[in-house]
Amino acid sequence: MQFSERIKGVKGSAIRELFKVLGNPAIISFGGGNPAKECFPKEWAAETARELIAEKGDVLLQYGPTEGYMPLRKAYLEKVLPPLGIKDATIDNVITMTGSMQGLDLLAKVMINPGDTVLVEEPTFLGAIQIFNIAQANIVSVPMHDDGVHADELEEMVKKHHPVLFYTIPTFQNPTSKVMNVETRKVTARLAAEYDMLVIEDDPYAALRFSGEVMPLIKTFDTSDNVILLTSYSKTISPGLRVACCCGNAELVRKMVIAKQGSDTHSPNLNQALVAEFINQGKMEEHLRFINSVYSKSASVMIDAMRKYFPEWAKFEAPEGGLFVWVTLPEGMDANEVYQRAVKDKLVAFVPGAPFYTKPGICDNTFRLNFSAEPEERIVEGIHRLGDLLKEMRG
Amino acid sequence: MQFSERIKGVKGSAIRELFKVLGNPAIISFGGGNPAKECFPKEWAAETARELIAEKGDVLLQYGPTEGYMPLRKAYLEKVLPPLGIKDATIDNVITMTGSMQGLDLLAKVMINPGDTVLVEEPTFLGAIQIFNIAQANIVSVPMHDDGVHADELEEMVKKHHPVLFYTIPTFQNPTSKVMNVETRKVTARLAAEYDMLVIEDDPYAALRFSGEVMPLIKTFDTSDNVILLTSYSKTISPGLRVACCCGNAELVRKMVIAKQGSDTHSPNLNQALVAEFINQGKMEEHLRFINSVYSKSASVMIDAMRKYFPEWAKFEAPEGGLFVWVTLPEGMDANEVYQRAVKDKLVAFVPGAPFYTKPGICDNTFRLNFSAEPEERIVEGIHRLGDLLKEMRG
Numbered sequence: 001m002q003f004s005e006r007i008k009g010v011k012g013s014a015i016r017e018l019f020k021v022l023g024n025p026a027i028i029s030f031g032g033g034n035p036a037k038e039c040f041p042k043e044w045a046a047e048t049a050r051e052l053i054a055e056k057g058d059v060l061l062q063y064g065p066t067e068g069y070m071p072l073r074k075a076y077l078e079k080v081l082p083p084l085g086i087k088d089a090t091i092d093n094v095i096t097m098t099g100s101m102q103g104l105d106l107l108a109k110v111m112i113n114p115g116d117t118v119l120v121e122e123p124t125f126l127g128a129i130q131i132f133n134i135a136q137a138n139i140v141s142v143p144m145h146d147d148g149v150h151a152d153e154l155e156e157m158v159k160k161h162h163p164v165l166f167y168t169i170p171t172f173q174n175p176t177s178k179v180m181n182v183e184t185r186k187v188t189a190r191l192a193a194e195y196d197m198l199v200i201e202d203d204p205y206a207a208l209r210f211s212g213e214v215m216p217l218i219k220t221f222d223t224s225d226n227v228i229l230l231t232s233y234s235k236t237i238s239p240g241l242r243v244a245c246c247c248g249n250a251e252l253v254r255k256m257v258i259a260k261q262g263s264d265t266h267s268p269n270l271n272q273a274l275v276a277e278f279i280n281q282g283k284m285e286e287h288l289r290f291i292n293s294v295y296s297k298s299a300s301v302m303i304d305a306m307r308k309y310f311p312e313w314a315k316f317e318a319p320e321g322g323l324f325v326w327v328t329l330p331e332g333m334d335a336n337e338v339y340q341r342a343v344k345d346k347l348v349a350f351v352p353g354a355p356f357y358t359k360p361g362i363c364d365n366t367f368r369l370n371f372s373a374e375p376e377e378r379i380v381e382g383i384h385r386l387g388d389l390l391k392e393m394r395g
Numbered sequence: 396m397q398f399s400e401r402i403k404g405v406k407g408s409a410i411r412e413l414f415k416v417l418g419n420p421a422i423i424s425f426g427g428g429n430p431a432k433e434c435f436p437k438e439w440a441a442e443t444a445r446e447l448i449a450e451k452g453d454v455l456l457q458y459g460p461t462e463g464y465m466p467l468r469k470a471y472l473e474k475v476l477p478p479l480g481i482k483d484a485t486i487d488n489v490i491t492m493t494g495s496m497q498g499l500d501l502l503a504k505v506m507i508n509p510g511d512t513v514l515v516e517e518p519t520f521l522g523a524i525q526i527f528n529i530a531q532a533n534i535v536s537v538p539m540h541d542d543g544v545h546a547d548e549l550e551e552m553v554k555k556h557h558p559v560l561f562y563t564i565p566t567f568q569n570p571t572s573k574v575m576n577v578e579t580r581k582v583t584a585r586l587a588a589e590y591d592m593l594v595i596e597d598d599p600y601a602a603l604r605f606s607g608e609v610m611p612l613i614k615t616f617d618t619s620d621n622v623i624l625l626t627s628y629s630k631t632i633s634p635g636l637r638v639a640c641c642c643g644n645a646e647l648v649r650k651m652v653i654a655k656q657g658s659d660t661h662s663p664n665l666n667q668a669l670v671a672e673f674i675n676q677g678k679m680e681e682h683l684r685f686i687n688s689v690y691s692k693s694a695s696v697m698i699d700a701m702r703k704y705f706p707e708w709a710k711f712e713a714p715e716g717g718l719f720v721w722v723t724l725p726e727g728m729d730a731n732e733v734y735q736r737a738v739k740d741k742l743v744a745f746v747p748g749a750p751f752y753t754k755p756g757i758c759d760n761t762f763r764l765n766f767s768a769e770p771e772e773r774i775v776e777g778i779h780r781l782g783d784l785l786k787e788m789r790g
Contacts, residue, residue, distance in 0.1 A: 001591065001621070002559070003650055007505045013656045016461050034458055042452035049665070050445035057437035061633035063429055066411050098493055098637075098659040105658050109529065110402045114509075131657040134504065164397070196396065226396070238456035240664040242493075255398055261408045262526040263500050264493040264659065269635040270444070271663050 006114075006136050013130055014355040027343065028382035030350040033174070033235070033323050034373040036298070039291040040238050041283070045274060052273050060269040066257050068096030068245070069272035075279040076245040080231065085220035092250040095257060098267045100204060100232040100244040101127055103256075104167075106263065107228070108135040110255040111164055111198060119163035121149050123356035123363065125174045125202070128167050139358045144173065146317075148180030151187040158191050165198040166191070171215055172205035172322025175356045175368040179320065185218045193224030198252070204232035207288055209321035210296035225249045233275050235323065236288065241271040295323065295372055298379060302371040305380045309387030311394070325369040326353075333394060335367040341393070346385040401509075401531050408525055409750040422738065423777035425745040428569070428630070428718050429768040431693070434686040435633050436678070440669060447668050455664040461656050463491030463640070464667035470674040471640040475626065480615035487645040490652060493662045495599060495627040495639040496522055498651075499562075501658065502595060502623070503530040505650040506559055514558035516544055518751035518758065520569045520597070523562050534753045539568065541712075543575030546582035553586050560593040561586070566610055567600035567717025570751045570763040574715065580613045588619030593647070599627035602683055604716035605691035620644045628670050630718065631683065636666040690718065690767055693774060697766040700775045704782030706789070718767045721748075724760040728789060731759060736788070741780040 018031040053060060067073065073094045081089055097103045104127070112118065114136035120128060122141035132139050142149045142157045148170060158166070168188065170180035180188075192199045201218045219229045228248030233241065246253070260266070278284060302325060303318045310316075315328040329335060335352040342348045353366030371379060413426040448455060462468065468489045476484055492498045499522070507513065509531035515523060517536035527534050537544045537552045543565060553561070563583065565575035575583075587594040596613045614624045623643030628636065641648070655661070673679060697720060698713045705711075710723040724730060730747040737743045748761030766774060 001593065001644060001647055003505050003647075004508050004511075006508075007650055007654060010653055010657075012653050013461075016656050016660075032458065037453040037457065040452055040456040042448060042456065045456065046445045046448035046452065049448055050441045053437060053441035053444055057435055057441065058432040059635075061435040061437065061440065061635040062432065063427065063629075063634045066408075098663070101657070102659045110398050113399050113401075116399075127657065127660070134654065134657050198396065234458075239458045239660075240454075240456040242659060242661070242663040249396060252396055252398075255402055258405055258407050258525075259402060259529065261411050262405075262496070262522065262529050264497045264637060265411075265522070265634075266637070268493070268637040268663055268666050271666070 006134050010130060010133050014126060015351055018349060018351065026347050028348045028378050029373055030348065030369040030371070030382060032373060033370055035235060035239065035291070036294055036372050039294055041278070041287060044283070045238070048274060048277050049270065052270060052277065056273065060273055064266045064269040066261050066266045068094070068267065069269050069276065071280070072096050072245065072272040072276035075276045076231070076247070079279055080245070081247060084217055086217070086229070086247060089247050090250070093247050093253060095246050095253050095260070096267050096272055097244045097246060097260070098264055099234060099242040100202060100230045102263065103230045103244060103246050104128055104131045104200070106256040106259045107165070107198070107200060108132060108137070109259040110252070112137050117161045117163045119157055119161065119166040120358060121168055121173065122358060123175055123353060123366070124167065125169060126355040129355070129358060141358050144176050144178055146178060148173065148178050148184055151184045154184065155187065155191060158195050158197060162195060163197060165200055167200045167202065168218070169202045169205070170218055171203060172208065172319065174205070175324055175351070175353070176326040177319035177322045177324045179215060182216060185216060186221045188218050189221035189223065189227060192222065192226035197226060199227040200230065201227055202230045204235050205322040207236050208292060208295055208323065210292055210299065212320035219247070228252065236284070236291070237275060237278055241274060243267065243271050243275045298371040298376065299325070301376045301379050302369065302383060305383035306387070309384045311387065311391050313394070314390055323370050323372045325371060327367050327369060329365040330394070331365060333365045335365055338367065338389065338393065342386060342389055346389050348382045348385050401529050405525060405528050408521060410521065410746055413744060413746065421742050423743045423773045424768055425743065425764040425766070425777060427768060428765055430630055430634065430686070431689055431767050434689055436673070436682060439678070440633070443669060443672050444665065447665060447672065451668065455668055459661045459664040461652050461661045463489070463662065464664050464671065466675070467491050467640065467667040467671035470671045471626070471642070474674055475640070476642060479612055481612070481624070481642060484642050485645070488642050488648060490641050490648050490655070491662050491667055492639045492641060492655070493659055494629060494637040495597060495625045497658065498625045498639060498641050499523055499526045499595070501651040501654045502560070502593070503527060503532070504654040505647070506593060507532050512556045512558045514552055514556065514561040515753060516563055516568065517753060518570055518748060518761070519562065520564060521750040524750070524753055536753050539571050539573055541573060543568065543573050543579055546579045549579065550582065550586060553590050553592060557590060558592060560595055562595045562597065563613070564597045564600070565613055566598060567603065567714065569600070570719055570746070570748070571721040572714035572717045572719045574610060577611060580611060581616050583613050584616035584618065584622060587617065587621035592621060594622040595625065596622055597625045599630050600717040602631050603687060603690055603718065605687055605694065607715035614642070623647065631679070631686070632670060632673055636669060638662065638666050638670045693766040693771065694720070696771045696774050697764065697778060700778035701782070704779045706782065706786050708789070709785055718765050720764045720766060722762050722764060725789070726760060728760045730762040733762065733784065733788060737781055737784055741784050743777045743780050
């Protein structure tokens with residue numbers, strides 16, 4: 001069997017492959033980006049699913065509109081966007097998706113011709129790299145710093161490459177947990193207008209803030225309608241439901257709808273109805289307070305353990321939110337080798353940094369730790385084992 | 396904003412656009428392919444969703460594997476496929492999808508380079524045409540007859556064009572409701588082997604049989620592992636859940652998994668769990684008996700009304716199953732014009748035939764009627780109005 005050119009070179013997602021390892025409960029996993037199971041609104045979801053199907057089953061079990069389940073689109077438009085500073089959107093700017101990943105796939109379909117240049121942060125979400133590779137894009141990158149990408153470097157790359165789009169996770173970036181500063185957000189919006197460049201503002205983590213100041217969305221500085229916001233409910237409610245919403249240029253959203261007709265027809269109604277109910281019942285605020293208290297604690301536990309057990313030459317910073325701690329080892333040290341030994345000898349998993357980079361070999365001395373999926377005592381135990389391994393590997 | 400070449404020429408799905416019309420409850424709709432709402436297992440789904448989330452919420456609300464929720468993959472492999480004559484498949488042949496439409500999208504991604512030739516039945520499912528257009532395939536076709544495509548015409552086209560794939564709905568084809576004969580099924584499987592051509596056997600309607608003999612799947616004649624079967628649960632359980640399963644070549648399925656990682660990460664777990672429970676609780680057989688009694692009745696009511704109210708020159712046949720009646724008007728008569736007037740003057744909707752054809756203008760004198768979505772009295776009333784309109788338009 002002959003496969004298409006676009007799929008030939010694409011490897012499976014490093015994180016998805018981790019699922020096989022994670023099947024072994026003895027493994028302490030800092031891989032993935034799984035929410036803590038105590039953070040799922042389980043009882044609420046069980047009862048609400050029953051009520052929704054009993055009361056609205058005729059609609060929810062039937063085909064639904066590709067644009068999305070209207071009560072969710074409305075809840076997003078009227079209740080989610082305004083507090084984020086987006087007050088002039090209309091229903092035509094809003095589409096729902098089967099997870100934000102689908103948003104990226106739809107945007108790749110409607111925006112990218114093979115060979116087109118797209119600009120990403122380096123490192124960045126490996127799922128985005130995979131999608132842009134399948135779209136046969138020419139991927140160029142701008143480096144991440146402690147306060148995200150730098151405006152001058154960003155502008156230089158945009159000027160030089162005229163990318164069709166810039167993909168960014170400005171707040172609690174995956175994998176680095178860094179936050180883009182306000183000035184760069186403004187510059188990003190200006191560049192979107194000046195170069196007629198689409199900015200994909202992927203924002204799954206901003207709601208998971210434990211400390212520091214809330215940052216304005218790039219979308220709030222958008223004067224050209226060239227910034228599209230992706231809002232995932234995977235980290236805040238449940239990834240297993242696969243629900244996300246999006247706010248962008250109406251013409252672009254219309255093209256996404258056509259692409260979505262040919263992707264999965266529409267997102268499942270029940271799942272969208274659950275998220276709509278969660279928002280409309282006003283449960284989000286209290287729920288976020290709860291999960292942020294959980295994750296803030298887990299992050300502290302992990303950072304404290306890292307300070308205690310990691311060698312000094314392993315560099316990292318305490319995140320202000322999100323789900324990850326990003327670790328940089330000394331130059332020349334191979335995080336993939338650490339990973340192999342960690343899984344085999346120490347029964348600890350994480351994600352080596354390499355797949356977050358656009359090209360192999362750029363930065364093999366980095367790795368990502370997730371702190372949301374394991375209970376505290378296993379976080380401490382896993383970090384202890386990992387610290388021991390690092391010391392074993394480099395005196 | 397500049398959109399990609401692949402999306403520029405693609406129009407929205409004619410059926411999806413119908414949803415806007417269908418918002419008006421005064422319209423009697425023979426468009427879409429919506430199951431009857433009394434055919435949804437509503438009470439069961441409400442109670443089972445509650446139980447599933449209460450008992451397995453930690454798993455169902457969490458990220459799941461891209462290959463699919465294991466209990467559903469197993470149920471499909473062990474309980475669904477063997478009675479269909481597929482007994483030697485393994486779990487690596489099985490992937491679950493967010494509706495069969497996603498299966499087509501994934502197959503297009505992993506099989507089709509721009510310019511590659513794909514072969515379809517003419518007319519065929521308009522969603523497939525849309526997907527192959529977005530994939531920038533060169534679409535060629537083989538005509539449908541009363542017993543499906545003909546083996547000699549099929550072989551001729553395969554020999555001439557060496558298509559990378561042949562897309563077929565062999566049983567109760569959409570839109571014609573025709574059934575491919577056994578001989579052609581065998582030839583199709585032979586051609587798949589001889590020409591190393593993928594055959595996509597899309598099978599959403601076969602379970603909806605009211606009369607006539609059950610036909611063997613093309614997949615049961617597959618000696619080369621080049622036939623991939625798509626099984627949708629949209630027509631038998633609920634389209635709103637967006638769940639389908641697929642059985643094909645393990646290497647191909649592996650590529651689909653990679654493409655699915657970059658499409659929606661995984662299908663929602665709860666929805667897959669509901670379908671798995673439905674199968675595992677042995678509810679399907681009785682449920683199919685029930686819905687087939689409903690649809691068989693609706694089809695009869697529609698056919699009887701058509702015989703009574705339609706002019707003689709409107710040609711159609713009583714279907715043995717599925718959801719549709721296909722109508723052919725005299726040459727030169729434009730079904731799109733009928734459609735415009737039907738919606739405006741008679742408040743009756745259906746799908747004109749044109750979008751089911753691979754090129755504009757091939758066969759504008761056809762249209763598709765769906766009989767599953769309206770109650771009997773509205774079927775009779777709608778057919779009466781439509782018959783009147785046809786007579787008004789052509790003496």
